Amino acid sequence: MPKKIKNKYLKLGLKVLAVVGALLLLFILSIYLGAWGKIPTKETLGNFKYQRASEVYSADSVLIGKYFLFDRQPIEYTQIPQNLIEALVAIEDERFYDHSGIDYKSLLRVAFKTILMQDRSSGGGSTISQQLAKNLYPREKSGKLHLAISKLKEMIIASRLEELYSKEEIITLYLNTVSFGDNTFGIESASLKFFNKPAQLLSLEESATLVGMLKATYSYNPRIFPKKSFNRRNLVLNSMKANNYLTGQELDSIIAIPLQLDYRTYDHNEGVAPYFREEVRKQLLTWVKEERKKGKEYNLYTSGLKIYTTLDSKMQLLAEEAMKQHMKKLQNDFEKSYGARAPWIKDKKLIKKTIQNSSTYNKWISAGLSKKQAIDSMSVKKEILLGGWDQEKIQSASTIDSLIHYLKFLNTGSLSLDPNTGAVKTWIGGINYKYFKYDHISQSQRQLGSAFKPIVYTAALENGISPCTYFSAQEVEYENMEGWSPSNSGKKNEAYLNYSMEEALSNSVNTVAVKVLEKTGIPNVIEQARKMGIRSPMPQLPSLALGTAEIRINELAGAYASYLNNGRPVTPYLIESITNEKDSILVTFKPKQATRRAFSEENAAIMIELMKATVNSGTAARLRSTYGLKNDIAGKTGTTQNNKDAWFVALTPKLLNISWVGLDNHEIGFNSTRLGQGANAALPLFGIWMQKLNADKSFNHITQARFKSPSSNVRSKLNCDPVKRDGFFKRLFKNPNKKKTRDFRTGKNKT
Template sequence: MIEKEDVKRFIEKGVKYIAIALVTVSCFIALFFILVYTGVFGKLPNKQQLQSISTNQASLVFSSDKILIGKFFEKNRTNISWQELPEHVKNALIATEDKRFFQHNGVDTQSYLRVFIKSILLQKSSGGGSTITQQLVKNLYGRDAYGILSMPVNKTKEIIIASRLETIYSKEELLLLYLNSVPFGENVFGIEAAANRYFNTTTNKLTIQEAAVLIGLLKATTNFSPRLYPEKSIKRRNLVLHLMGNEGYLSKKQVDSIVKLPLKLKYENFEVFAPAGYFVYQVEKQSAEILKKVEASTGKTYHLEQDGLKIYTTLNMEIQKYALAAVKNHLKKMQPKLDDELSSTNFRKKWYQNQEKRENFNENDLTKRNVEIYDIEGVNIKNISKLDSLWHYYKMLHAAVLITNPKNGAVLGYVGGNNYSVLPFNLVQSHRQIASTFKPILYATALENGFEPTLYLENEEKEYPEYENWKPQNFDHQSTPDQKVAFWYALANSMNIPTVDLYFNLGGEKLLNTTKKLGFTTFPTNQPSVALGTLDVSLEEIVKAYGTFANKGDLNELLLIEKITDKNGVVLYENEAVKPQPVFSENTSATITAILQKAINEGTGTKIRNQFKLKAALAGKTGTAQNYSNAWFVAYTPNLVVGTWVGASTPNVHFYSGNGAGASLALPIAGEILKKIEGNTTLNTSYFVPFQISDDVYNAITTESYQEKGIDGFFKRLFNFKRNKDKAERRTRRN
């Protein structure tokens, strides 16, 4: 039987041991705290460093119509001010993450007791014990690895730093720092970037339900992703709303109403879908160069990926959308037609056979598997073989569009390919055989050198032994041995034989001088085929060249950036007008424009009128490279140039019919864009203005299209001259 004295001694001894254990543990905790505090596990930020906290921000790129079109960042973050933060965003965060935020000094002892009792002793989930301030510390400084001591060391660091932060910053400043730095998944940091990513809006415009979705996302950014797991996201959103109700931030009626609302995302991700990706990349390169010059002149260094700069560009997002839609709509129609032609000509079959003969061919290349494939509709999963995948991209049609204002070179629309994220190679700058789109350059050079638009050119097929028996032909294989053709008519109808005759009369050296002024690739002057467009030219170069005709002969370089400011709006760079480079005279440009108006109204570009019913004054020219390998079309007004190119990644892949001609393959893209611009009252007024060309210029291109050779032709011309003279005199008398 146990005596009372034994029980008493046992209790006393137990209390003694517990006291020793508690003192030992306390000493150990105190020693551990001192070791962390003094920097044994890594130096802690001091007060001065904490005062200078600045989170890196993404630089933002805006279109001319103030739409965000791109970001440059190490971390996708855009800071906001306290005034831009709605009350319901703050309330949602406090109710969900730290309801005693305004009562504690960085460490919530009640939360730690709750975690200790429920999570450790009772093994029940009770949430985390970290305050918003401690979470902020984790976001700013991360966590290091210390083996089995990792958790206690990192938690202790966060407690110490959080306490320091609370003595330096107000509660409002801490909330703002947290919301500007917290990760929301998908490489998105801060509430502003998250609002843009998931709802295509700004923080100050977030609704209560949208704010609840984003705050709910913080618990597990993947598990509660509204894009990946919408049902889980709704449940988490509703929990946040109920917590807001429990804290009195929302009434029961509000909560009951909002939890019934569906999840409505407006997902925007420039890394996945970049509506102006090719353009933004060019802006990034130019911005970097501009900032180097800013540093050289001011001594101040700015970083595109850190300093939250704002870059204002010339791109018109409305026009850009028109261009993207036109490319998608047209390629959807033309790709199946190309597929059919490649199959019917056995090109596809031969390609597969050649691939199977390769030394590195593997039978596994024929094994089908689920593969992520891009086509003009987007990215899809298809069950195909590696060889099928290679063929898919090999035979793919690509398109590029460049739209500028020739008055100053401002880029209004820029489509460098089908999809920047998947196919980043920039086709606006890619050099391809330019075909007949080059002809106006030759004809303008002739006018600059004294040739008249009333000149008549040979239209008789001829073989040139000195050029390897080269025998140029007109597109329709027709010629007129007994008749010459008018200069203006030959260009308006893109005739090859008269163009070659003009080249020989002009001389290659003079044409080379013009192309140098335009920035084209040089070519041997004894290469007459260049007259028909065998030169490789980029869409960027040809659009600038046509811009000279629209701009009275003056060439403007492309303008992409209007202004760059720092994050506070201080202007670092503003574009200043640069004097254009004169290439052609005003009269030459007017004459070429008048002829290219005929090309649109009567010649190779008539589809722009017949199919798209455009009424605006337009000049333009098509181009079809050899074997239909490249299709071109450029059209312009005094304030607008629209250039399009369509083709495959290699000239080996092409149409075998008129489907591959410039009028069929490239013109319809420009036609759809121009039609939409014409239908937009604001854009129509800005860009569809009439040409200011004198009657004398138009009268000079009203001569007979053809002229007979020999004596008969001479008398016929004499008769026509007298008849026209009499008509002019009668008009004068009437007037």
């Protein structure tokens, strides 16, 4: 080719190169000036604030949950182990301490290998500072042009970050913002999730595992792909050796260590005390709303609040174990008792009502579908995850199949608290929060059955009725109550017997309870309940004595606490204090104490003695015989009509526990009293739990506590025969099978 033509092409090439270079410079300048989107200034970068998860702690300082948009718990540089920093630098940015945000040597390597040699495994060339920029300002658009724009933006931001922050600060910012997948951000949250320990306690191999995830958080997730994660971890360790952070001998001793996780999720459906955490969340949202009215802009999900609660995490875990142990067996017995005659199988009206009351059915009806079309839509089979006691199963089932499946499950609510303060120690709102969101402690109102009787007897004592007053067990028909006639499931020829209040309460004699109510007066019993903190509506009917009032568990717990708290009811509370991310106290919550006694100290002692008899020789005696408990315990069982609700209240000197068992659908009850009575369905929740507490010496201050010995005056008032039998002539002329007819309003028998 002639020299003249060569020079012509050379000049043309240089001009093209100059134009391309100028355009590239203009492109970079346009990005710098914000033509492709605003780039944060140094001032903005200097005032960076994390979005922090709020943390929930138990009374024994265990992190039991978080509330977050992004699960992040920022930590200081001093809390990051050196082996973690070395692993990060070795694999992600080996010249981190030598560049000022951009590693030009690495960029040239990537450009040469990727563009000229088409080697896509050459990496991205991004420094830790550039990755931090990407963490702080995630890419919003895809495509080659936008990728180039994002890369250049990140380089500019990285340079500004390097001017503002030291290398240690950049490492800290990076490790506090980087994603580890599963909506987990930051090394502290990742360490707690995968190894159940704070980051500063991570071993070298654990640090290498987490750092290895950063290349691809899903592909190298050690829970999902343990083998790939193991290989990636060892690649990180080899990089550490190549960068002189490890010797060959150290590498050989570590590289063979198997991958061992202690995985713990902070999913709101999982973990310890999910119902408790949800109730705490609701109360916090109310608090945040009130604080905003005062001009304080707290956000439960981003402000990094620390919530210190009353819950004892160890007691809660044992209570959850006891619940699962008992409820699984009870569910099996329950289903066997019905067999093929089960209402969720045979009762077409019940099934139809269940379908029509469902949110799915009503959604289709609201959308304009006919009843038949709605049911047809709900009958379509699809892959559904159905929960159960044995295991979760993905099955081919319809929405209707799912509704029927969950219709048969027994549920529970169990609450324990410090009776002197109201501090909640355990809270089980149901059998499984994932499938049953309804909280049976704070939301559910159920009839109490015989669990209400102690309030009736307390009112009687307060109104001057002696505990040694005798009441006939004979059945009575109340003619002005449409022939209502409470009965007992007690002894043969019980009509000849007259019970003291202690014997009647301990054996839960229904006929006597109504007569005690009659003698005391319904208004006096309701007033007594109000003094004990019960605010729910109560029927002004004699059936009140048998617990027809519907009351929440937490409300009932506050009332029963008065027997252990010198006659003063308490208000159960869950939160002790709230602090900001620096642990500066924002608010503390003090127990709400009643200013007046609901009843006298002497009557409190008498009621404890009456309820101790329930445990020692009455309806709750299986605590002694079956569960072998030798603790000081007073208690009361409860069973409602048609065996729909089973209750047990346990009182110990330093702990109060209330448990309920039943079905969410009020139309289904237990098939028999033997199975559904409080002593069988609800009492074991406490019995098994107390066995576990007894086995742990750390709870000796609770389990070995003793009731105060009753005074001589109390013993004197209770010093009477438990039962008196009618005399010979009275028995001779009494027909035990004939009910007396009485007018409840006048208290007079009909002749």
